[in-house]
Amino acid sequence: MNGSAVWHPFTQHAVEPAPPAIARTDGAYLETRDGRHILDAISSWWVVTHGHRHPRIMEAIRNTTETLDQVIFAGLTHEPAEELASALVAMAPSGLDWVFYSDSGSTSVEVALKMALGYFRNIGAPRSRIVVMGQSYHGDTIGAMSVGARGVFNAAYEPLLFEVDTIPFPAAGREQATLDAFEALSRDGQTAALIVEPLVLGAGGMRMYRARVLAELRRIAERSGTLVIADEVMTGWGRTGTLFACEQAGISPDILCTSKGLTGGSLPLAATLATDAIFRAHYSTDRTRTFFHSSSYTANPIASAAALANVGIWKEEPVAERVAALSWMQSEKVARFSKDPRFENVRTKGTIAALDLRVGSAGYLAEVGPRLRAFFLERGLLVRPLGNVIYVLPPFCVTSDELDRLYETIDEAAALASDSR
Template sequence: MNLQERDKKHLWHPLKQHQLHPDSLAIVKAKGCILTDENGNEYIDAIASWYTCMYGHCNDYIIGKTHQQMLQLDQVMFSDFTHEPAVKLSEELIKILPENQNKIYFNDNGSTAVEAAIKMALQYYFNLDEKRSTFIAFENGFHGDTFGAMSVSGLSVYNGPFEDFLIKVERIPTPDGSNHDAILNQLKNLTENHNVAGFIYEPLIQGAAGMKTHHAKGLNEILKFLKAQNILTIADEVMTGFGKTGKYFASDYIDTKPDIICLSKALTAGLLPMAITSCTQKIYDAFLSNDISKGFFHCHTYSANPVACATAIAGIELLTSAEIQDNIKSIINSHRDFEKRIKNHPKVKTTRHLGVIFALDLNTKMERYGNLRDKLLYFFMERGVFLRPLGNTIYIQVPYVISESELQKVYHVIEDALEIV
């Protein structure tokens, strides 16, 4: 019995209706940009396995650094101890994070990074003897699957059964260049009528919403207004962080910096699970007290796992290298050329790109997980490219190490797919 058949006996996959789609493709090997299944078929991983393996699968440099750490220190609880990989990672992160970030808090994944950020914001005001219970978030945002993260997300396909149990959130549109004044007026009304603790946002691009982009100037005006109201701002850079937008972080495009930043995915290059919630010194200081209950009593068993920290350090070393930065520039140029030749196609409604992220909307209506979306997914896979459409949005987020020939194959497969929609 092959892996695909064995899988069906006990496994329950995420984001999948098993009644309709019982099979899951069995991958046995990965290297660089290539995934290999149990039948020897190869696929270009054009979304870096959910935006994680940005330096390619099984990167030799990262594996080497990870292996060295495994021989030295594997795991130790982080509540009572510290260690070199965690200290070193904090130092390296602070060098590349926006200049106002000063403290690093460890989590397990993107959802828990957001969960910690929400709890930090709520307890920040609690510690200051202010009761604030409302959050502001963008329409159609996505921030994760734990309860706090679900609360601030705006995609009901994920949240539907749980909406009666979520914290209070008010939603605003993303800035598009023409609605800044309307958004600021809405924010004025919200802040006058609600005790707002924080604003959480995906800076410049909303991933799960279909790689929808918004304006940096408008976002900056929103952040400026909220900071003037003493409302904490939380940048969810789980998807956008570590070079994907062309800068180290999407927040680098915006003058007003967030108070809190959520990081995961490419943080550990797809090799190990880990996440980080960073914050300003001001937020950290609000938790300092002779009253033990004012500490941040939130913890994960594998917080600051030494092996994961070593992996993240290696990833940052690659990210900041001249080679990877040159590769990012090359991918950006290739995306720009592809957009020129595809944007006027009659089957294409809109195109957009930011850094190594490219997206196009098909000129047709599609359900997020409907038949046409499935047809496209299978079409791509049959031609050796792993792309995962979001409704009528086809997006690319390739590893930084992709070759030009591999990237051109991704483009050509997308162009071929336009003939079947």
């Protein structure tokens, strides 16, 4: 123990060293209290898009604190949240007309699940089955854990989790099995919703699948009247190469969850977007049909202003070009490992690159994971492998030279890992 009273997330304090203290952030870098600069190669858990402390977002935060702090959002409203909702509806896939705010990716998923069940109850045709994709992850609250893969993340909490039906991950060459499984489950008309991470399963190992699979899942859902929930918490805001990953499949989900990059990574905020049909199912003079959900900091004005500034950056700066450039660089630079026998499944999707290290055990608890993390940190790189899966998910401002240094260090790390087997 190092004397700190802080209990860190996803950290086994019994075996891990005291974490470096970060004193400052700027662009693609974190600066420690003793002056070391660390390249943030994972966007501080996938939230920082344009770079740390983008001036426009910081200015919006400062300006808003001069007039607003938290305002209860039940029965009151404020301009930042109103303007942001209008902007999100305009930017999101068509048909998503209503915005419900919360404060994290997990809570946006909880909101989505409750909306889906409430919809069917309120239209007088209750359904309770939720279908999920194997190896998925949707957060760490009870509902979000229930619709994620069962395993080390949630084994201790199994008694609290509700049952779901699982379709297999659509690995290349086995996509039809996924589609057939969903078709079979949805045939009896009892499935309320299918929840998916579009195109990339993040914490499940940066598993990637084809857009046409997502499009076909949507078509099957429409035939059975099943709602589709797109968990775009990680995949949204340019990560997969487009603003939202659903765009690549040409689909509009019934419900879309967004967080992480929503504020450019500056403050916690989430939104769950829904169709007018789902809103109307809750709209009634019968108060029992109210959507009963909130959190104390729903639609925080300062976070909403940060998100609105982020929207402005997307509209007025060449963000799409930056995303395209980073996507190209990732594809070019990770290709050096495509025929390297130390790696397998070298892959990219938009700004995300990932590769699996062939060493000993696989999975999140693979022993090589903490060793790799420490190795990268010693060299001034923030990389958090998912067990033996090394992934690179940097802010859009990262340079080609910085990526070169990162991939050279991955090469070095793989050599050391191979030597230690």
